[in-house]
Amino acid sequence: MHRALRRRAAGVALLIVLAMPMAALADPITKNLGGGWRATIFDPVYVDIVVDFVSIKNDILVIEKFAQFVGVDPITGLPKPVQILFEQIESDKSTVSRIVLTDQIIVNHTGIDWTSYREELIPTESGVQTFNQALSATFSIAPFTTRTYNGISSIVDFAGGVVPNGSTWAPGVESGGLYIDIDLESAEKPVAFTLKELPIPEPGAALMVLLAAGVGAVIRRR
Known part of the structure; x- marks a missing residue:
């Protein structure tokens, strides 16, 4: 299928999933992605991934990701992070x-605006995973304007812009991709790592949400 048509079909599928009752898809799901990898999606009501291209010969797996953030944690006032577990299921050669x-x-349905967005690679087994800064340089991130990596390239923060509540952010749709390099050779056993994504609200927004929730609770009790 042509890439644009595949993306459109996947988007329609996502809308159908998001319209389903939460209880229907509450349990994590695992997808075989090909290229020696599988992925576990812990909140499939709001998150999905689709394979765009995979090639053992070219040593690459390209995926599209869809996520909807809804509400915030009642304790922290922050959005609940998205986490996807990637696990190696074939030999290094495959x-x-x-x-x-x-x-x-x-999609931002958290009730607050975001002023930055963090993506983090967390190893859960042996092996090293890093963001390839050079290849990711053309990854489109508008309305954000800056990208900052930590010293070992396992975290990248996108900032310098705002994703308003109720809007959709589409990183990578305009151009480029976010490249993850996995060191398979140095791993003593099959590699596994978690991709964690966390929207970060504008300063003070989380506190305002918590205060509003507290006031609402008091009014309801009365």
């Missing part, structure tokens, strides 16, 4: 060492 995130659709 496993690609590069995963690319592209054409992402991220």
